[in-house]
Amino acid sequence: MSYKKSWAEPYKIKMVELIKMTTRKDRLKAIKVAGYNTFLLRSEDVYIDLLTDSGTNAMSDIQWGAFMTGDEAYAGSKSFFKMEAAIQKYYGYKYIIPTHQGRGAENILSKVLIKNGDIIPGNMYFTTTRLHQELAGGIFKDVIIEEAHDPLNEHPFKGNVDIQKLHQLVQEYGSAKIPYISVATNVNMAGGQPISMANLRELYAYTRQHGIRIIHDMTRVAENAYFIQKRETGYAHKSIAEIVKEICSYTDGATMSAKKDALVNIGGFLATNEWDVYEEARNLVVVYEGLHTYGGLAGRDMEAIAIGIQESLDDNHQHARVGQVEYLGHKMMEYGIPIVKPIGGHGIFVDAKSFLPHLTQDQYPAQALAAEIYLDSGVRAMERGVVSAGRNENGDNYYPNLELVRLTIPRRVYTQAHMDVVAESVASVFQKRKTIKGLKMVYEPKYLRFFQARFEKL
Ligand code: F0G
Numbered sequence: 001m002s003y004k005k006s007w008a009e010p011y012k013i014k015m016v017e018l019i020k021m022t023t024r025k026d027r028l029k030a031i032k033v034a035g036y037n038t039f040l041l042r043s044e045d046v047y048i049d050l051l052t053d054s055g056t057n058a059m060s061d062i063q064w065g066a067f068m069t070g071d072e073a074y075a076g077s078k079s080f081f082k083m084e085a086a087i088q089k090y091y092g093y094k095y096i097i098p099t100h101q102g103r104g105a106e107n108i109l110s111k112v113l114i115k116n117g118d119i120i121p122g123n124m125y126f127t128t129t130r131l132h133q134e135l136a137g138g139i140f141k142d143v144i145i146e147e148a149h150d151p152l153n154e155h156p157f158k159g160n161v162d163i164q165k166l167h168q169l170v171q172e173y174g175s176a177k178i179p180y181i182s183v184a185t186n187v188n189m190a191g192g193q194p195i196s197m198a199n200l201r202e203l204y205a206y207t208r209q210h211g212i213r214i215i216h217d218m219t220r221v222a223e224n225a226y227f228i229q230k231r232e233t234g235y236a237h238k239s240i241a242e243i244v245k246e247i248c249s250y251t252d253g254a255t256m257s258a259k260k261d262a263l264v265n266i267g268g269f270l271a272t273n274e275w276d277v278y279e280e281a282r283n284l285v286v287v288y289e290g291l292h293t294y295g296g297l298a299g300r301d302m303e304a305i306a307i308g309i310q311e312s313l314d315d316n317h318q319h320a321r322v323g324q325v326e327y328l329g330h331k332m333m334e335y336g337i338p339i340v341k342p343i344g345g346h347g348i349f350v351d352a353k354s355f356l357p358h359l360t361q362d363q364y365p366a367q368a369l370a371a372e373i374y375l376d377s378g379v380r381a382m383e384r385g386v387v388s389a390g391r392n393e394n395g396d397n398y399y400p401n402l403e404l405v406r407l408t409i410p411r412r413v414y415t416q417a418h419m420d421v422v423a424e425s426v427a428s429v430f431q432k433r434k435t436i437k438g439l440k441m442v443y444e445p446k447y448l449r450f451f452q453a454r455f456e457k458l
Pocket of ligand 1: 051052053054101102103104126128129184188217219256257258259267268
């Protein structure tokens with residue numbers, strides 16, 4: 001037996017950010033003012049912020065150093081060419097369009113590829129991705145394997161596409177109606193669950209036969225590669241960088257939120273291997289984001305992304321990154337807290353349906369639980385259930401099987417002791433779970449309601 005199991009970080013701390021400590025009384029006031037929506041809290045009222053891993057990463061000293069070298073030219077910025085070269089080198093895509101963040105790329109891509117009434121299959125939805133598909137006239141269809149909808153199923157690749165489900169769509173609508181399938185790596189809404197290389201390879205072969213593109217939501221591709229390295233036969237001796245490059249090689253283009261894997265606070269891009277798609281997207285980016293050599297980003301942001309991409313592919317970095325998430329997950333399991341399994345790449349997803357079995361989904365169990373965790377300790381999580389799922393084109397609520405609270409871990413930000421505090425806090429809420437009441441929605445925005453909806457206690 002080896003004692004050497006540590007996932008300890010391959011970096012040390014050079015600067016710290018002080019956090020304000022609050023009392024339960026302060027937090028009670030804050031969560032009421034926020035309408036029981038953790039998105040509406042002020043961050044200064046939060047102790048450990050696990051709302052999201054998006055844009056909340058700590059940059060390295062090398063990234064901060066590069067900030068000073070950003071070329072802020074309006075056109076033809078040197079920093080753009082560095083970012084473009086990094087994307088081409090590490091991901092292998094040909095044509096690159098920078099955008100201010102992932103959804104900027106989703107907007108442009110959807111407008112370029114989707115015609116009214118088109119069908120867009122995907123391995124589970126993501127909120128902004130599906131909305132842009134719908135706003136462009138598309139209809140989203142979930143083709144993820146059934147196991148992904150079961151929080152307890154321990155399938156090692158719950159992000160896999162069910163090719164039979166895709167085939168049924170092709171038979172029903174015809175491949176001409178399906179401009180692309182949207183394939184996310186490390187599927188966020190399923191709990192940070194990976195897709196296997198074998199599944200991707202099979203999907204690639206299938207889509208070649210039917211003339212359907214694969215558009216890769218590569219927001220967390222390096223985390224997916226880590227799981228392939230650990231779980232898939234034949235990959236144990238390949239580097240994360242090699243695995244990422246292979247994943248991208250089975251896809252035709254990508255949208256990326258660099259705010260996650262790529263270790264920056266803002267940025268994204270659209271990538272494609274097709275000249276025509278690039279041409280059209282380059283026309284549109286000027287309308288929505290900015291010139292095609294900055295797309296809403298400062299030169300310094302593009303410098304930091306170029307370096308962040310490279311740092312994200314370091315095997316030791318991913319080992320520590322996912323290791324920390326697994327540490328928290330195991331700790332919570334020891335307390336008997338029901339979480340999505342296997343433990344995902346970017347956070348722990350608490351199963352609110354089994355945590356609060358006395359609440360119906362219309363009483364927003366995950367929303368109520370996130371508010372309760374904040375109240376207990378100042379740890380901020382977010383709802384990923386019926387509120388996030390929103391409504392379909394007829395205005396009916398989607399009722400996702402997964403009703404989850406996501407405790408998302410920013411990269412390189414918190415310590416193991418912080419993870420202990422989080423686990424202890426959720427455990428203390430778990431102890432008094434029977435006393436937790438549901439919520440009713442008193443304000444519902446039209447789009448992406450989870451961001452700004454307000455609630456009252458039942
Ligand atoms: N795709 C995935 C899988 C995402 O997780 C996100 C963002 C986006 C696209 C959109 O990118 O935010 O840069 O516009 N997810 C964040 C989250 C918001 O908290 O999970 P964006």
